[in-house]
Amino acid sequence: MMKNSQNLIHWNKGDEIALRYITRDGHPGMTWPAIVIIDNADLVALYIPKGTIYKQFQRVKLENSNAVGYQRILKDNEWRRDVLRLMYPGQFFSIWVFWEYNNDNREHTSYYVNMEEPFRRSEVGFDTNDHTLDIVVKPDLSWHWKDLDELSDRVDAGVYPVDFADFVRSEADKIIVSIEKRLPPFNEKWDKWQPPENYKIPVLRSDWESAPVTLWEDRHWAYGDVARYT
Numbered sequence: 072m073m074k075n076s077q078n079l080i081h082w083n084k085g086d087e088i089a090l091r092y093i094t095r096d097g098h099p100g101m102t103w104p105a106i107v108i109i110d111n112a113d114l115v116a117l118y119i120p121k122g123t124i125y126k127q128f129q130r131v132k133l134e135n136s137n138a139v140g141y142q143r144i145l146k147d148n149e150w151r152r153d154v155l156r157l158m159y160p161g162q163f164f165s166i167w168v169f170w171e172y173n174n175d176n177r178e179h180t181s182y183y184v185n186m187e188e189p190f191r192r193s194e195v196g197f198d199t200n201d202h203t204l205d206i207v208v209k210p211d212l213s214w215h216w217k218d219l220d221e222l223s224d225r226v227d228a229g230v231y232p233v234d235f236a237d238f239v240r241s242e243a244d245k246i247i248v249s250i251e252k253r254l255p256p257f258n259e260k261w262d263k264w265q266p267p268e269n270y271k272i273p274v275l276r277s278d279w280e281s282a283p284v285t286l287w288e289d290r291h292w293a294y295g296d297v298a299r300y301t
């Protein structure tokens with residue numbers, strides 16, 4: 072790990088970091104340990120191997136004599152696929168390159184465009200948060216939306232202002248142009264990428280939750296009055 076002139080941390084290939092989704096009320100939510108593959112000015116590539124244990128929200132039933140309710144708590148979960156997560160500074164998406172194992176055969180099965188906050192660098196890795204809408208891209212670069220309905224449900228529920236949801240959709244539309252024109256990164260042969268030899272499954276560092284969070288500087292522009300909610 073090194074700090075640059077702006078005192079921002081940069082990582083070396085092979086470093087293990089924490090990739091955190093920061094909830095809108097400023098707490099680490101869903102979080103993965105990941106291996107740094109590339110960290111330069113244009114691209115951050117993180118590898119999360121199949122079998123990695125990560126933190127995911129689960130709804131847990133709370134019962135007492137008077138009421139039944141639910142609470143969202145972070146629990147350990149096992150990551151089921153190999154993913155290389157390509158992240159571009161200042162962009163509203165990351166691109167996940169997925170492989171699945173068929174017996175011992177590792178096979179590229181899809182790309183996944185995940186709409187999200189532009190990432191920030193933290194003391195322990197990288198912070199962002201999910202923006203619901205995704206695009207699933209098959210190896211032949213045919214694509215389909217995922218969770219377009221959920222995006223509008225979130226507008227109806229008051230979670231996202233309508234202007235912000237429209238913005239997320241318009242950013243996603245730009246990526247569809249890249250997919251259909253076979254522009255980078257969809258022509259860069261990431262599907263052929265191989266994990267480093269002798270890598271170990273990364274383990275979440277113990278300070279993933281206590282290390283200061285970095286908040287997205289445009290969160291009030293994006294989320295408006297609802298910025299205080301998760």
Ligand SMILES: [Mg+2]
Nearest residue numbers: 185201203205
């Ligand atoms: Mg998503």
